[in-house]
Amino acid sequence: MSEPTTPFENAAPIPLPRLVGFVRQVTHDVRNGLNAIDLQAAFAAEIAGEGEVAEELGKRRRMVTHVTREMQELSGRFGELRPVLMQYPVQEFLQGLKEAVEVEFENQAKRIVWEVKVGDEEMEMDYTLLLAALMELARNAILFREGDQAIHFTTWSDRGNVIFEVSQSRSQPVLEADQWGREPLVSGRRGGYGLGLFYVRRILDTLGGTLEPGYDAKSGELRVRLSLPLKGGQGRRGP
Secondary structure (H helix, E strand, O other): OOOOOOOOOOOOOOOHHHHHHHHHHHHHHHHHHHHHHHHHHHHHHHHHOOOHHHHHHHHHHHHHHHHHHHHHHHHHOOOOOOOOOEEEEHHHHHHHHHHHHHHHOOOHHHHEEEEEEOOOOEEEEOHHHHHHHHHHHHHHHHHHOOOOOOEEEEEEEEOOEEEEEEEEEOOOOOOOHHHOOOOOOOOOOOOOOOOHHHHHHHHHHHHOOEEEEEEEOOOOEEEEEEEEEOHHHOOOOOO
């Protein structure tokens, strides 16, 4: 007796450009609806004046703002990337990254151990895009963290490249970690969209870098490594 098929098992694959167009249209329509709700809530708050009703309407508006921002981020994962490159010291960039992580992940940031092993190296980067990529690595590590395990964020230069590596110990093996981010909409986390590391890969393709996630079965360590060229091939070997 043959196994039953799922409704979409034999469906034709959807080209990525068509999916991108669909996501952009849906997020655009939803954001328009949310903006209309926000305007109505603002008008109702004006009529209500001060008091409990106005306070509740303020909460609803903040909820709408949060969802609108999430929809904007979702659309941005599929948007066209147009880097504006500039020479920037790696040390200064890392300081900005650390500050951004401490603001966004306030409570969890204290679990991150920073190990900076670079000197005066510089790299050509789009600051905003690279910051977004590394913030995504930090977010991913926090979501996959076990208990109170520390997250190690290490940076060093090697053979003309700067390496950013996020690592943490895992009690259970992580299967197919090397495939993370290669395809969109594939997530190893319940409730995840499977777009974070896919977006990181898109950024790195644009900036001429690489992403190497992997799990070391011998040490039990999960590592996600991002590599980008330094200015003029600077750098020394090894971490």
